């Protein structure tokens with residue numbers, strides 16, 4: 510069961526797809542290391558499915574080459590590629606029971622003794638007791654696992670998953686995310702998972718490629734993308750960011766510990782020069798300064814004296830607050846910008862933090878990042894929660 514496939518990485522070289530005058534995928538270079546769990550994340554229409562279909566051989570690229578290991582598979586038909594796809598509509602055979610659904614790929618290849626392999630697959634997806642049920646007698650999540658087992662029994666080198674959890678409700682989705690991750694770890698083959706759900710991508714994948722309008726904007730480990738977004742799109746699409754328009758007053762220089770100082774709304778903020786994807790910045794140039802909502806602490810204006818030295822501070826007034834259980838989310842209007850978001854963990858009740866209260870927002874300067882101010886500050890803020 511834990512046999513490691515050989516053959517290597519999925520490599521896309523200059524792959525693109527145009528339909529008439531419309532470019533769905535701009536020339537793309539991408540390497541998915543063998544055995545990794547890779548996610549293609551992006552809003553509806555950004556080219557995720559098109560990219561996946563080119564890997565599967567279901568779509569001819571307009572330019573470029575698809576490699577599996579060192580092998581150029583661009584001209585190979587889908588059934589000759591060591592790749593299987595699980596779609597959102599898992600399309601199980603309704604008249605066949607679960608056992609026969611899973612056995613299908615083996616039987617089609619003329620393999621007679623399927624019992625051992627089917628048994629292993631059903632164990633892998635924890636459906637051993639359901640072998641004789643028909644698909645309609647299973648829940649959505651169970652059917653989804655059958656679809657995965659049915660694809661994996663062919664021992665593909667790469668499993669492609671196109672929004673496979675889209676039809677499931679939120680709770681089941683979460684459960685299946687962990688389940689798919691477990692299965693991937695156990696079989697050790699490459700999974701390429703397409704989703705528009707940033708939480709899903711971050712939960713499951715080792716590496717996430719954030720796509721926007723046919724291009725990969727940034728690629729990295731989930732924490733890397735979250736903590737070091739390099740564009741406003743990534744900063745806003747992956748979680749939430751406060752992006753403040755600022756002007757450089759002291760340029761960073763280089764070396765560890767180098768800092769950039771900026772002014773925004775009349776106050777001064779600092780950030781590590783190494784966290785500015787727009788570079789050190791020359792004095793007088795514009796910079797978008799970002800900080801995540803959970804990195805910010807709130808103090809009432811009258812407690813401002815208790816804020817430790819060396820923190821970035823910004824004044825404001827609470828415009829709205831919503832209690833969501835684990836945290837309270839505040840919206841704060843400030844001279845540096847309207848609608849700043851602050852998430853405060855509900856560890857203790859804080860009197861006075863209510864709409865209308867004057868507050869000081871403060872955070873560790875190390876948690877501040879800098880972005881090129883020439884970008885659209887709101888890119889990626891309109892999230893499509895369900896693009897089905």
Ligand SMILES: Nc1ncnc2c1ncn2[C@@H]1O[C@H](COP(=O)(O)OP(=O)(O)OP(=O)(O)O)[C@@H](O)[C@H]1O
Nearest residue numbers: 528533551552553554555556557558559560705896
């Ligand atoms: N056969 C086609 N002819 C013309 N345009 C197409 C065709 N297939 C896809 N497109 C366009 O290419 C773009 C990318 O489509 P794709 O299906 O890859 O998006 P996606 O990222 O998978 O979106 P979703 O999350 O909604 O599934 C879309 O704008 C789509 O309308």
Ligand SMILES: [Mg+2]
Nearest residue numbers: 557558559671
């Ligand atoms: Mg799609």
